[in-house]
Amino acid sequence: MPELRHDPIQRRWVIIATERGRRPSDFAKLEPEQAGGFCPFCEGNEEKTPPEITAFRRQGTSANTPGWDVRVVANKFPALRIEGDLDRSGKGIYDKMNGIGAHEVIIESPHHEINLANQPLDQFQKIMKVYQLRLKDLMNDLRFRYVLIFKNQGVTAGASLSHPHTQIIATPVTPRTVAMELDAARNYYDLKERCLFCDIIKQDMEDGDRIIAQVDGMVAIAPFASRFPFEVFIAPLEHSHDFGVLSDDGLAALSKCLKEVLTRLNLALNDPPYNFMLHTAPNTKSKARRPSYWSTLPNDFHWHFEIIPRLVRTAGFEWGTGFYINPTPPEDAANYLRQIEIK
Amino acid sequence: MPELRHDPIQRRWVIIATERGRRPSDFAKLEPEQAGGFCPFCEGNEEKTPPEITAFRRQGTSANTPGWDVRVVANKFPALRIEGDLDRSGKGIYDKMNGIGAHEVIIESPHHEINLANQPLDQFQKIMKVYQLRLKDLMNDLRFRYVLIFKNQGVTAGASLSHPHTQIIATPVTPRTVAMELDAARNYYDLKERCLFCDIIKQDMEDGDRIIAQVDGMVAIAPFASRFPFEVFIAPLEHSHDFGVLSDDGLAALSKCLKEVLTRLNLALNDPPYNFMLHTAPNTKSKARRPSYWSTLPNDFHWHFEIIPRLVRTAGFEWGTGFYINPTPPEDAANYLRQIEIK
Numbered sequence: 001m002p003e004l005r006h007d008p009i010q011r012r013w014v015i016i017a018t019e020r021g022r023r024p025s026d027f028a029k030l031e032p033e034q035a036g037g038f039c040p041f042c043e044g045n046e047e048k049t050p051p052e053i054t055a056f057r058r059q060g061t062s063a064n065t066p067g068w069d070v071r072v073v074a075n076k077f078p079a080l081r082i083e084g085d086l087d088r089s090g091k092g093i094y095d096k097m098n099g100i101g102a103h104e105v106i107i108e109s110p111h112h113e114i115n116l117a118n119q120p121l122d123q124f125q126k127i128m129k130v131y132q133l134r135l136k137d138l139m140n141d142l143r144f145r146y147v148l149i150f151k152n153q154g155v156t157a158g159a160s161l162s163h164p165h166t167q168i169i170a171t172p173v174t175p176r177t178v179a180m181e182l183d184a185a186r187n188y189y190d191l192k193e194r195c196l197f198c199d200i201i202k203q204d205m206e207d208g209d210r211i212i213a214q215v216d217g218m219v220a221i222a223p224f225a226s227r228f229p230f231e232v233f234i235a236p237l238e239h240s241h242d243f244g245v246l247s248d249d250g251l252a253a254l255s256k257c258l259k260e261v262l263t264r265l266n267l268a269l270n271d272p273p274y275n276f277m278l279h280t281a282p283n284t285k286s287k288a289r290r291p292s293y294w295s296t297l298p299n300d301f302h303w304h305f306e307i308i309p310r311l312v313r314t315a316g317f318e319w320g321t322g323f324y325i326n327p328t329p330p331e332d333a334a335n336y337l338r339q340i341e342i343k
Numbered sequence: 344m345p346e347l348r349h350d351p352i353q354r355r356w357v358i359i360a361t362e363r364g365r366r367p368s369d370f371a372k373l374e375p376e377q378a379g380g381f382c383p384f385c386e387g388n389e390e391k392t393p394p395e396i397t398a399f400r401r402q403g404t405s406a407n408t409p410g411w412d413v414r415v416v417a418n419k420f421p422a423l424r425i426e427g428d429l430d431r432s433g434k435g436i437y438d439k440m441n442g443i444g445a446h447e448v449i450i451e452s453p454h455h456e457i458n459l460a461n462q463p464l465d466q467f468q469k470i471m472k473v474y475q476l477r478l479k480d481l482m483n484d485l486r487f488r489y490v491l492i493f494k495n496q497g498v499t500a501g502a503s504l505s506h507p508h509t510q511i512i513a514t515p516v517t518p519r520t521v522a523m524e525l526d527a528a529r530n531y532y533d534l535k536e537r538c539l540f541c542d543i544i545k546q547d548m549e550d551g552d553r554i555i556a557q558v559d560g561m562v563a564i565a566p567f568a569s570r571f572p573f574e575v576f577i578a579p580l581e582h583s584h585d586f587g588v589l590s591d592d593g594l595a596a597l598s599k600c601l602k603e604v605l606t607r608l609n610l611a612l613n614d615p616p617y618n619f620m621l622h623t624a625p626n627t628k629s630k631a632r633r634p635s636y637w638s639t640l641p642n643d644f645h646w647h648f649e650i651i652p653r654l655v656r657t658a659g660f661e662w663g664t665g666f667y668i669n670p671t672p673p674e675d676a677a678n679y680l681r682q683i684e685i686k
Contacts, residue, residue, distance in 0.1 A: 003672075007568035008531070008539060009524050014568040015668045022572060022670040024611045024679050027654040079660075079668045092546045094567050150659030158658025167660070175664030181352050188351070196351060203435045224437050225350035225357040229365060268367045277663030308662055311370040315501025316493030317422075317510070319651055320620030321518030325358045325422045327365040329346075336367050 001081055002099030004173065012176045015079050015099055040076075041163035043068070043110035050074040053104060054133065056126050069123060070130045071107045078103035079169060086143065086172055102138055102170040106130055112163050115271065116153070117262035124255040127166070131278065132251065134168050136244045139283040144170040146178060146282045154273025157310045174282050181279060182301060189300035197302030198239050200224075205237075209331040212338060213260050216253035220261045222330035222337075228308050229328035230269060230337070232261055235304035243280035243303040258305065264337045269309060276307040344424055345442030347516065355519045358422050358442055383419075384506035386411070386453035393417040396447060397476060399469050412466060413473045414450045421446035422512060429486065429515055445481055445513040449473055455506050458614065459496070460605035467598040470509070474621065475594065477511050479587045482626040487513040489521060489625045497616025500653045517625050524622060525644060532643035540645030541582050543567075548580075552674045555681060556603050559596035563604045565673035565680075571651050572671035573612060573680070575604055578647035586623035586646040601648065607680045608652060616653040622646060 003016045040048035043066045052063045053072040061067025074082075080101025088097045108116060108127050119127070131149050138147045151166045152158040174182070188196035204210050204221050212220040212232060221233045234257060236250065246254070265272060280303040318324055346359045383391035386409045395406045396415040404410025417425075423444025431440045451459060451470050462470070474492050481490045494509045495501040517525070531539035547553050547564050555563040555575060564576045577600060579593065589597070608615060623646040661667055 005568040007566070007570075008543065009527055010520070011523065011527055012568070012570075013666045014570055015666070016569075016672050017668065017670045018672050021672050021675045023675075024573075026670075027572065027612060027615070092549075093542050094546070146664075148660065148663050150663045152658040156656070158656040169660055169664075171664070171666075173666075175666050177353070177663065177665035180354065180665075184352055184354055199436050200351065203437070206435075223350070225348040225355070225359075227350075227355075227357055229370065230367075269370060272370070275659035275662050277659050279663070306663070313499070313501040314657070315495040316618035316620050317491065317512055319618050320491050320493045320520065320622070320649070321489075321512075321514070322520035322523075323356045323358070323514075323516075323518050325360065327360045327369075329359050329361050329364050332364045332366075 001084065002079065004097045004099050006095040008093060008095075010176075013171075013173050017079075039112055039161070039163050041105075041107045041161060041165060042112050046071075049105075050076055054130070054137075056130065066110070068110060070109070070126050072130060072134060073105055073107070075103040075105050075167070080171065097172065100143055100172050102141070102144065102168065104134060104168045106134065106166040106168065108164040108166060114164055115262075115266065116151070116164055117259060117266050119259070121255060121259065124259050125252055128251045128255050128258075129248075131166070131168075132244060132246065135278075135280065138168065138170045139244070139285055141170065142283075142286050143172055144283055145174050145286045146171050147280075148175065148277060150275060150277035152275055154271075154310070157273035157275050159273075178279060178282065182282070182297075185300040185302070186296060189296060195239050195300055195302050197235060197304065201235060201237060210334045212264065212334050213257060215257040215260060217250070218253045218257035220257055222334040224330060226326050226328075226330040226333070227324035229311050229326055230265060230272075230309045230333045231326075231330070232265070232307040233304055234258060234261065234307070235302060239302060241281040241298050241301040241303060243278060246303075260342070261307065261337075263342055264340045265307070265309060267340045267342070268336055269311065273310040274307055275310065276305055278305055279303060344427065345422065347440045347442050349438040351436060351438075353519075356514075356516050360422070382455055382504070382506050384448075384450045384504060384508060385455050389414075392448075393419055397473070397480075399473065409453070411453060413452070413469050415473060415477060416448055416450070418446040418448050418510070423514065440515065443486055443515050445484070445487065445511070447477060447511045449477065449509040449511065451507040451509060457507055458605075458609065459494070459507055460602060460609050462602070464598060464602065467602050468595055471594045471598050471601075472591075474509070474511075475587060475589065478621075478623065481511065481513045482587070482628055484513065485626075485629050486515055487626055488517050488629045489514050490623075491518065491521075491620060493618060493620035495618055497614075497653070500616035500618050502616075521622060521625065525625070525640075528643040528645070529639060532639060538582050538643055538645050540578060540647065544578060544580060553677045555607065555677050556600060558600040558603060560593070561596045561600035563600055565677040567673060569669050569671075569673040569676070570667035572654050572669055573608060573615075573652045573676045574669075574673070575608070575650040576647055577601060577604065577650070578645060582645060584624045584641050584644040584646060586621060589646075603685070604650065604680075606685055607683045608650070610683045610685070611679055612652060612654065617650055618653065619648055619650040621648050 046064045055068040055071040058067045086097045147170045185196045210222045389407045398411040398414040401410045429440045490513045528539045553565045
């Protein structure tokens with residue numbers, strides 16, 4: 001069972017893999033790219049993954065066989081385990097709990113060699129629909145306070161398998177980054193009775209020079225204080241705290257917008273490695289003691305995607321301070337991306 | 344002039360290089376390792392760096408000529424600029440200020456090919472003394488609220504020149520990571536009237552299994568909630584909030600301890616890339632409005648070094664949540680490092 005441990009200095013939870021801990025010699029071979037080898041995510045190899053959790057399948061095909069468009073399975077090497085109790089405990093100054101959670105893989109396509117940006121729009125939309133279905137389903141497990149959907153594209157961005165896939169991790173604590181966003185948004189709402197994210201989007205729309213794309217009510221922005229060059233923020237223009245309630249029309253708009261942005265990034269930056277992640281409201285159904293902000297949550301949080309191209313290395317300054325040196329002003333980045341011609 | 348911009352969602356400052364912003368094509372050639380080319384940090388090339396700020400020199404040699412052991416110069420491509428006023432301003436919802444600060448390079452040796460761990464002890468001690476001298480001197484500039492000393496070892500850890508060097512950045516804001524540590528330490532002190540760090544060190548000494556090394560009053564620990572495999576925390580056993588007041592005996596002890604730990608890491612992990620950074624108290628002399636915690640600072644903060652070997656890649660999960668998956672339990676890491684035989 002992995003262990004969740006709390007850092008009393010940074011007030012952050014860390015997942016410690018206590019079972020098959022990596023030894024010094026395991027780090028010599030740092031995540032080599034697989035080259036043309038066997039791929040457990042390819043169509044036809046369904047029996048090599050843990051059993052299917054859900055899939056979009058052609059009629060008449062059965063689970064764990066070929067015939068799917070998007071397929072979800074448990075991660076074979078999960079960071080957190082699904083069975084068990086949290087069993088919170090303290091030892092002196094330290095706090096820990098069992099590493100309970102879920103860790104799933106969304107296989108975006110039966111085909112090995114297709115970049116997400118190049119998926120046909122209907123397939124892209126199926127992938128987004130699966131994001132939403134898994135998010136909603138995992139939030140029925142009342143042990144989970146947060147569900148994070150994220151994608152690592154390319155070895156530099158942490159992908160260990162090159163077959164196109166997205167990951168989901170459900171955690172029994174609200175992650176620090178999300179808690180900080182919730183906190184900032186709540187404080188802002190307390191002061192102004194307006195959503196912080198709505199106000200940011202409004203000003204960016206007025207300023208205009210940080211807008212990358214705008215599609216059917218979804219907007220892609222280069223954030224004013226971007227940490228990384230060509231960072232992108234995507235959100236609905238209309239206020240909504242919960243990605244889970246986005247309509248199918250909304251999913252279609254999001255698919256168009258995200259596909260366009262990824263295509264622009266790929267063309268401008270030559271298929272860069274990137275991470276993206278969805279920040280949506282935490283699981284308000286959770287059994288956990290409800291933090292005070294949950295009552296105002298529908299007003300003050302605003303779901304969004306963040307895309308981080310991995311073009312520069314983070315070094316001692318960033319790790320030591322939590323602030324960032326960005327060599328490309330977001331207004332320039334937005335301008336480069338807007339100017340890309342999409343055929 | 345670079346710009347400091349505030350992220351209203353994550354409440355974090357970002358340095359935006361507004362002058363020679365990097366274009367998309369600049370990222371194609373991602374920081375290649377220089378191989379046997381010209382090195383501006385080597386002895387004899389003193390005129391290729393900005394003028395010397397300070398140096399340990401053999402008697403009779405003059406500034407910006409050969410004859411030095413440790414040499415400090417301004418960074419030729421500084422992230423922040425030393426001249427000017429902060430000029431804080433707002434634009435709608437956003438806040439920014441001029442990118443005022445200092446960015447210096449401590450050249451650790453006239454020799455190109457020497458790893459810090461392999462420096463003779465007296466040279467190591469000179470380097471630590473220079474850390475202290477520059478820290479104290481920069482804190483005389485009342486515009487600066489924080490001075491960060493950090494080292495990037497190896498290309499993966501963000502080093503762009505392989506000649507052994509450390510960097511210093513002085514910032515006009517307290518960095519978020521440091522502010523969070525100060526905050527946690529102050530809250531703990533308010534509750535218990537004891538230093539959080541002292542209590543952590545005490546428990547780790549009692550538990551014993553996370554101790555890596557202990558030398559003359561300095562202790563090296565694998566933190567209970569280590570984010571990364573083989574992460575190390577080094578601090579004095581005796582409470583002290585300010586690295587600037589460490590005695591020469593203390594610097595000698597620190598040098599021995601840090602050199603031993605880096606040697607153990609190099610032997611265990613085959614000269615891994617790493618970052619280390621010093622967290623010491625912020626600049627209490629600064630003109631800035633004094634946050635309430637400064638009055639209790641001497642009691643509740645405790646200076647320390649953090650060493651982060653760069654063995655695993657951070658991916659979407661870490662960026663999306665701010666929490667970490669560590670594949671090596673710190674008790675195992677400490678055990679491996681203790682068992683290394685140093686000749």
